[in-house]
Amino acid sequence: MEFRRTEVGRRLIVGGDVDAPAGRVWDLLVDTERWPEWGPSVAAVDAPTRRIEAGTTGRVRIGGLGIHLPFEVEAFDAGAMRWRWRVAGLSATGHGVDPRADGCRVFFEVPPVAAGYAPVCRLACRRLRRLAEP
16 A cells, blocks of 8 residues: 555555456446445445446445445546546545556555545455456
């Protein structure tokens, strides 16, 4: 883990290497039907489209709590393989994939105030790796 300055301020970066093409991991990150498979805190998603884009809104059901929280994708760049959202009106995690010669690196940008969420993001990285690798 490291801290990095982003367009929305300083963020804790939690990431993991994946032995799969970046596009395969990106597809998992933007497909709302797949979020519960890799997102430890996500039990279900209600969104108007399966694949997110800038401005996509919906609700995410938080596992264990059974509550639905509204979300909005506030930044989306398919070319750079990055997106960021707001959950319940608060700036939440950024998501991204960095292509590499031997696969890719998936990462989450966590606001410092939510640093306690880093272990959840680390688990998400491991789940994404299991889903994406052959």
